[in-house]
Amino acid sequence: xxxxxxxxxxxxxxxxxxxxxxxxxxxxxxxxxxxxxxxxxxxxxxxxxxxxxxxxxxxxxxxxxxxxxxxxxxxxxxxxxxxxxxxxxxxxxxxxxxxxxxxxxxxxxxxxxxxxxxxxxxxxxxxxxxxxxxxxxxxxxxxxxxxxxxxxxxxxxxx
Numbered sequence: 001x002x003x004x005x006x007x008x009x010x011x012x013x014x015x016x017x018x019x020x021x022x023x024x025x026x027x028x029x030x031x032x033x034x035x036x037x038x039x040x041x042x043x044x045x046x047x048x049x050x051x052x053x054x055x056x057x058x059x060x061x062x063x064x065x066x067x068x069x070x071x072x073x074x075x076x077x078x079x080x081x082x083x084x085x086x087x088x089x090x091x092x093x094x095x096x097x098x099x100x101x102x103x104x105x106x107x108x109x110x111x112x113x114x115x116x117x118x119x120x121x122x123x124x125x126x127x128x129x130x131x132x133x134x135x136x137x138x139x140x141x142x143x144x145x146x147x148x149x150x151x152x153x154x155x156x157x158x159x
Contacts, residue, residue: 088133
């Protein structure tokens with residue numbers, strides 16, 4: 001990992017974006033940009049570098065105040081959390097909740113930076129990869145018994 005350029009979006013961001021856009025075609029109306037994948041900044045209100053500062057975080061634009069977006073977002077984060085080991089995830093933030101492998105889902109109101117508003121992640125899903133996970137170019141979950149399409153179809157029937 002010594003030769004990795006941490007000043008650009010890492011390979012797993014592109015791989016995950018492709019899976020989400022393939023399995024949720026309606027997400028193409030709200031494109032997932034890799035531009036925010038690398039952003040040399042600290043976590044708001046801290047001196048700790050953000051996962052974006054190493055290109056290890058993907059933001060998926062969705063609006064939790066819209067029923068269809070919230071349903072899609074809830075389904076996506078549930079799938080991601082369930083498959084976190086295969087994906088190499090470090091954290092997920094969505095709709096006032098933070099997920100980590102160690103603590104599961106916890107309330108999260110966001111942090112302030114320089115007097116700015118808190119970011120409770122109600123306008124996007126933040127997906128953060130471990131350093132190792134960020135280097136993956138494909139995910140085993142897409143090759144085994146992972147039924148994204150079946151879950152997606154179920155969600156459309158429920159919501």
